[in-house]
Amino acid sequence: MAPTVADRRTLLSGVAATLATASLAGCLSGEDEGDEDGESDPIVEEAEAIEGDTDPDLWQDVAEIHLEGYVGGWVGVEPAHIDRVENPTLVLFEGRPYEISWENRDNMKHNLAIWNADDERVEEHATDVVDDEGGTETLAFTPTAEMSIYICEHQPGIQRGDLEVVDEEGGSEGDT
Structure with missing residues (x-):
């Protein structure tokens, strides 16, 4: 039995929704991506930096x-x-x-x-x-x-x- 047009549309819309959600999640998380300087952000909200002075x-x-x-x-x-x-x-x-x-x-x-x-x-x-x-x-x-x-x-x-x-x-x- 051949798939119907409705089955293909359902499959394609599901794939599109999954890709959109994954793309949006990647854009919003930012925790592992780093900022514009290429530095990572702290995980703990109370922290402001991940590097201190080691002089x-x-x-x-x-x-x-x-x-x-x-x-x-x-x-x-x-x-x-x-x-x-x-x-x-x-x-x-x-x-x-x-x-x-x-x-x-x-x-x-x-x-x-x-x-x-x-x-x-x-x-x-x-x-x-x-x-x-x-x-x-x-x-x-x-x-x-x-x-x-x-x-x-x-x-x-x-x-x-x-x-x-x-x-x-x-x-x-x-x-x-």
């Missing part, structure tokens, strides 16, 4: 870092050069004591852990899990060269930021 001179006097935890990522609060930056790179000087404090901002499970380049936790450097909005935790530690990222172990693919560990002479670990 070691700005980090020279920093001993306390404050973040907010969301399912979409960490958002910097303090120091000022990471304020509203999503998953900011944290510049730390090897051998100095630091505290990273964070606040749960979305009522979901979060913790903060420090991992190495092999995606393994460094020693026991992790906070307890907080699952209530407004709950806070602080991780006190002294950075070592093996530390490479800070992460929420409940959202490891999207809630992670780099650690740039600098030796006391001012060079990044691993620089030649």
Whole structure:
């Protein structure tokens, strides 16, 4: 039995509607496309940027870092050069004591852990899990060269930021 004209029209209108919807969705999402400068936009609404300042001179006097935890990522609060930056790179000087404090901002499970380049936790450097909005935790530690990222172990693919560990002479670990 041959298809009728009505069957062809139904098929073609369905295909056209699907293509139009897909095209419109691609134009509106923009999250993965980047802006006119080719930079991606933050996923977390409270963030304004995805890159902070990693000049070691700005980090020279920093001993306390404050973040907010969301399912979409960490958002910097303090120091000022990471304020509203999503998953900011944290510049730390090897051998100095630091505290990273964070606040749960979305009522979901979060913790903060420090991992190495092999995606393994460094020693026991992790906070307890907080699952209530407004709950806070602080991780006190002294950075070592093996530390490479800070992460929420409940959202490891999207809630992670780099650690740039600098030796006391001012060079990044691993620089030649």
